[in-house]
Amino acid sequence: MTNRIATFPATERIIVDNMRLQSQLAETQIQLSTGLKSTSYTGIASDSQRLLNVERNYDSLEGFNTNATIIGGNIDIAYNAVKSILDLSNNFLQTLTSAQGGNFLDPQVTRDQGQLLIKEVAGLLNTQSAGRYLFAGSNIDTIPVNLDDPAFTPQTSPSTANTGYYQGNDDKLSAQLSETLSISYNFTANDPAFEQLLRSFNLAINNPSDTAALAESTTLMRSAISGMSNIFAQMSTFARTVENQTMRNEEDLAIMKNVIGNLKGADLAATTVRQKELETQIQASYASSVTILNLKLTDYI
Structure with a gap:
């Protein structure tokens, strides 16, 4: 004791x-x-608020980049669809040129090729990505082109613009790519270039022996090809914007990840x-x- x-x-x-x-x-x-310095925020009390803010901003940027990935992918798919449409258009332009040249081309050949290609074009304008139609405006669940719509009537020369085939709307789609950058874009199947393209096919299919109709079909086809070149340029601009912002976001994410690591690690x-x-x-x-x-x-x- x-x-x-x-x-x-x-x-x-x-x-x-x-x-x-x-x-x-x-x-x-x-x-x-x-x-880690601590397995709970209380263990880093002096830095906990800063850490929460940085983590919140990090999560937001990751969300923006998820949007950018989806939008960038959709634009790429739409771009490839238009590229294929442009190839088909140039092919049919050669057919129209032959049909009006000195060499005889059976009108049935013009009609048959026109019927085949217009269906291919419609299929490309009905392209989907993850179940979303890319050329329907904000009607992403609605097939944009229906060639069997009664409003899409057979044309004769001189023709008039007709978007009766179009089932979508003109609404623009928007995407937030950062806290300060939001883009709006709209590639729809009722664009004047696509309307002229389908009307060109329409004229040739329904009037394969009509010289005036074939001449107008050729003019419309050339105008459509020019218009699709402008669509290409717009798509490229949007794609670059998305890509550049994604790169900036990735740089910010790397910095934030380093800050988070220093605060927590x-x-x-x-x-x-x-x-x-x-x-x-x-x-x-x-x-x-x-x-x-x-x-x-x-x-x-």
């Missing part, structure tokens, strides 16, 4: 110190195993050194505990 009473204050202090050192050692072990080298220091202190503390516990007041009386 004498030795307990005499050494109690020192023993109690050492026990408290040992518990503190054990707690700090456990913290360094967690940091080394997780790579532990300095593993420093933590390893700290762990060794704590282990040394704990060993020394335990050694002191043993020494004190072995002391007797009677030894000094």
